[in-house]
Amino acid sequence: xxxxxxxxxxxxxxxxxxxxxxxxxxxxxxxxxxxxxxxxxxxxxxxxxxxxxxxxxxxxxxxxxxxxxxxxxxxxxxxxxxxx
Numbered sequence: 781x782x783x784x785x786x787x788x789x790x791x792x793x794x795x796x797x798x799x800x801x802x803x804x805x806x807x808x809x810x811x812x813x814x815x816x817x818x819x820x821x822x823x824x825x826x827x828x829x830x831x832x833x834x835x836x837x838x839x840x841x842x843x844x845x846x847x848x849x850x851x852x853x854x855x856x857x858x859x860x861x862x863x864x
Contacts (some may be wrong), residue, residue: 783827784818790834791816805835 791801798816802809806829814820815830817843822830831837 782818783822784816787812787830787834788816790836794834800832803828805829 791798795852796804798812799809802812805826807826810820811820811826812830815822815826
């Protein structure tokens with residue numbers, strides 16, 4: 781699942797609007813919309829802000845030999861605290 785889809789899925793599961801998420805994350809509503817639609821690639825800093833605003837943490841993985849391995853330069857994955 782793409783990061784844009786994960787952000788939107790978690791946001792909707794928490795029943796918060798893009799505007800509310802933007803305020804919590806310190807970003808604009810337009811930025812959140814662009815990120816969720818996949819039209820904008822968020823910075824690592826913005827991803828951390830979004831993850832914190834969603835009550836979770838940022839976990840980054842790459843696919844290696846059929847297994848997920850944590851890697852600093854990989855596609856990010858946001859996990860909510862309830863998924864730990």
